[in-house]
Amino acid sequence: MTLDLALRVSEIMLALAFILQGLEHIGARGRERTLYLTRTGLAAILLTGFLSPLICLMLWINALLLLHRFQGPYNGGSDRMGLLILTCITAANVAPTERLQEYAFGYLAMQLALSYIVSGWVKIVNPAWRSGQALQDVFLYSAYPVSGEVRALAARPALLLIAAWAVMLLELLFPLALATQATLAVALVATGLFHLSNAVLFGLNRFFWIWLAAYPSIIWLQQRLFAG
Amino acid sequence: MLRTLSLLAPALAPSWRFFDEIAPSPRVEYTLLPTGDAAPTQWREFRPRPDRLSLRAMIRRLFWNPHWNEGLFLVSCSERLIDGKVDFSRREIMDRVVAEVRSIANPPEHLPYVRFRLTFLYRQNQTVEKHVLYVSDAENWREGAAQ
Numbered sequence: 001m002t003l004d005l006a007l008r009v010s011e012i013m014l015a016l017a018f019i020l021q022g023l024e025h026i027g028a029r030g031r032e033r034t035l036y037l038t039r040t041g042l043a044a045i046l047l048t049g050f051l052s053p054l055i056c057l058m059l060w061i062n063a064l065l066l067l068h069r070f071q072g073p074y075n076g077g078s079d080r081m082g083l084l085i086l087t088c089i090t091a092a093n094v095a096p097t098e099r100l101q102e103y104a105f106g107y108l109a110m111q112l113a114l115s116y117i118v119s120g121w122v123k124i125v126n127p128a129w130r131s132g133q134a135l136q137d138v139f140l141y142s143a144y145p146v147s148g149e150v151r152a153l154a155a156r157p158a159l160l161l162i163a164a165w166a167v168m169l170l171e172l173l174f175p176l177a178l179a180t181q182a183t184l185a186v187a188l189v190a191t192g193l194f195h196l197s198n199a200v201l202f203g204l205n206r207f208f209w210i211w212l213a214a215y216p217s218i219i220w221l222q223q224r225l226f227a228g
Numbered sequence: 229m230l231r232t233l234s235l236l237a238p239a240l241a242p243s244w245r246f247f248d249e250i251a252p253s254p255r256v257e258y259t260l261l262p263t264g265d266a267a268p269t270q271w272r273e274f275r276p277r278p279d280r281l282s283l284r285a286m287i288r289r290l291f292w293n294p295h296w297n298e299g300l301f302l303v304s305c306s307e308r309l310i311d312g313k314v315d316f317s318r319r320e321i322m323d324r325v326v327a328e329v330r331s332i333a334n335p336p337e338h339l340p341y342v343r344f345r346l347t348f349l350y351r352q353n354q355t356v357e358k359h360v361l362y363v364s365d366a367e368n369w370r371e372g373a374a375q
Contacts, residue, residue, distance in 0.1 A: 122248035
């Protein structure tokens with residue numbers, strides 16, 4: 001995958017994610033509504049590829065205004081990842097040389113890999129995660145389970161112990177997937193399904209779409225670093 | 229400028245420490261009252277989750293999930309409020325509670341005042357404990373701005 005193609009695919013996926021987010025605020029009022037409608041309109045233009053560098057810059061300013069409006073991200077990690085992707089894409093779009101474009105987009109790929117590695121590491125060093133207790137607590141009393149039926153999974157400790165280890169190993173072993181295109185493809189399908197399950201069980205739909213928008217960067221980086 | 233940088237920095241160099249520990253989890257509850265100084269007797273959970281969701285609803289929520297994402301924002305506001313960012317967080321939560329009350333099909337006009345409270349759930353040995361950490365002042369939900 002060439003840098004240009006990877007950048008363009010990321011732009012399109014980010015634009016679609018921003019449109020979905022923006023439409024969710026259509027019932028809001030005041031500045032919240034104005035900022036999200038502006039974001040939705042700009043994202044729709046970004047989809048077309050028209051004046052991408054300028055549109056990215058405008059989306060970036062809009063993202064800063066949203067940070068001010070909510071005195072931080074509206075939806076925590078997913079908004080932060082959205083801003084990270086937008087920043088890297090914008091930097092790559094306005095970079096004067098291809099080398100600088102590669103650094104900007106490569107930084108996104110590195111952060112994507114870190115999002116799994118660090119997340120896996122902080123879990124595996126915690127005894128509560130290794131015993132399955134932490135994941136049981138997520139289901140038992142955290143705000144995330146989307147229904148009583150999902151919360152009831154807290155009563156299945158054996159299943160949650162397996163799930164906790166599956167998540168930790170998937171996250172920690174992610175960098176090994178960079179070895180070949182085939183292993184990376186398998187890993188991205190697995191992590192994509194992981195985000196999908198988080199969306200279904202915990203309502204984290206924004207994470208799902210935003211993380212997918214960063215995937216082209218790591219597909220490009222793997223080929224850039226390891227393809228003959 | 230410094231404020232902008234402090235908001236921007238965690239996005240450009242994220243910590244990625246998702247779920248490193250399972251912290252006490254906030255819930256927003258509210259009560260409707262006849263007067264501003266009446267003692268609350270009954271609290272209701274703000275947008276309680278359903279017992280079950282159909283597969284269709286889960287798929288729809290992949291694309292359209294505004295209420296749930298607003299709920300996640302209120303979780304964040306609740307945590308920020310307890311951390312000391314009171315004014316902004318209190319306003320955001322109250323605006324959404326007021327909007328919720330106004331959206332009731334037959335809003336109880338004889339109970340014009342609303343308060344919300346934040347309870348935090350955490351595991352103590354093998355049981356889940358619930359502690360009230362904040363109770364707001366009363367506001368008249370028929371007056372003023374809301375979302």
